[in-house]
Structure formats: C-alpha cells, structure tokens
Amino acid sequence: MNIEERKTFRLKLLKELYNHHFKSNGTQKQLDKRDLAKEIEKQLAYEYLAEKGLITIKQSAGAQFSCKVTALGIDLIESQWEVI
Numbered sequence: 001m002n003i004e005e006r007k008t009f010r011l012k013l014l015k016e017l018y019n020h021h022f023k024s025n026g027t028q029k030q031l032d033k034r035d036l037a038k039e040i041e042k043q044l045a046y047e048y049l050a051e052k053g054l055i056t057i058k059q060s061a062g063a064q065f066s067c068k069v070t071a072l073g074i075d076l077i078e079s080q081w082e083v084i
Contacts, residue, residue, distance in 0.1 A: 001041060010045045017055055017069040018077045028058070028066035049073070 001009065020029045036043040046067060049055045054073035058066050069077075 006041070006045070009041065010049060013042070013045050014049055014054055014069065014073055015077060017067055018074060021069050021074070026068075028056075028068040030060065030064055030066050033063040033065060 017029060020027075036046070046055065046057060050057045050067075054070055054076060056068050056070060058068075060066055
C-alpha cells in the first residue's frame with residue numbers, strides 16, 4: 001500500500017467502527033487477533049487509530065479483543081477532518 005491507500009484504509013476502518021457504534025447502541029466491536037495476524041496492514045491501522053485517540057482497543061478473553069470509536073473519532077467522521 002502507498003501512503004494515500006493507507007490513509008483511505010484507516011478512514012474506512014474508522015467509518016466501520018462509527019457505523020457499528022450507532023447500529024449497535026454504542027457497543028464495542030468484537031475482533032479476533034488471529035484474523036488480524038493474517039492482515040498486518042489492518043492490525044497496524046487499528047494500532048495507529050488507537051494511538052491517535054480515535055478508537056479504543058481492549059483485550060477480551062483469549063484471542064478476542066474489542067474496538068470502539070471514541071468521541072474524537074466520531075467528531076472526525078462527522079466533520080470530515082483531514083487528520084488521518
């Protein structure tokens with residue numbers, strides 16, 4: 001992936017978490033680490049979004065973890081800021 005593709009990919013993941021947030025009454029999205037181990041770009045994108053404070057990542061049982069968009073992430077999507 002080039003830089004623009006990575007930025008677009010991160011924004012896509014953030015939008016997915018944003019949509020999940022409102023469709024699931026604010027619950028966290030459950031993910032499996034084993035799936036991410038096969039997709040390093042996705043893993044790095046989630047880590048980047050968490051480091052920027054746009055999402056939270058919490059370890060669950062076993063290989064499971066959960067992600068949730070933060071208030072800052074919601075603001076970014078709703079205002080279409082260009083910070084990612």
